[in-house]
Amino acid sequence: MKKMNFKPVLTAAIIAGLAIASVTIPSCKKKDSTSPTTMTLYDSLGGSTMVTDPAISGAMIEKGRLGLRSVVDSTIFVIAADTAINGYFTVLLAEVTGGNTTGFNALSKNLTDFFCYATGAKNFTYGGKSMTEAHDPAQNSRMNGKADAGDFDAFVADLVKGAKKNGLSDQLIGQVGALVGTLKTQVVQK
């Protein structure tokens, strides 16, 4: 698996996304006007504050990661029911239908890591395929065909539905949408 070209591509996307997503918060105390606090999109989603993980008894999780994981898992279910694009996920859907959730768990983790990293989390990184590799059927046998621009828009619409199911504000949804928009040229390969 070739990951060499992942960093520059994702880094460029992340820089673009974070530039859109970053919010400058004016300091309430009058101290150093040259170093304002910059909040990332990840911070806006709850950041690194530890909360109990509702999925694992006794475990804690960063609030930002929990929010993103919830959006990711909801989105996978929305996509699974979306006949416009669920045909791309035939491998995953066949596994889940057969009671095998290994691929689902791996996708949930990879997508959650991806969004944590891309939104500015400090404690998580992404170790999956590059966006070009992941969406090229020749390099990822789990991708059933090349996606076109309409598929991409359908995917983003499903992501918005997944975000709304988890109570994200329209403003945060807009920022996540802007971030994924920067990846369109890598995902759309038809």
Ligand code: HEM
């Ligand atoms: C900006 C939008 C998108 C992002 C951020 C994204 C992200 C990802 C990530 C992180 C993975 C996992 C890669 C790995 O396992 O190493 C993945 C896999 C995949 N993506 Fe996307 N994706 C996007 C759009 C799309 C679209 C538009 C389609 C098709 C309509 C699609 C179909 C798939 C499929 C079929 C897989 C493999 C799923 C599996 O493991 O069973 N993605 N994507």
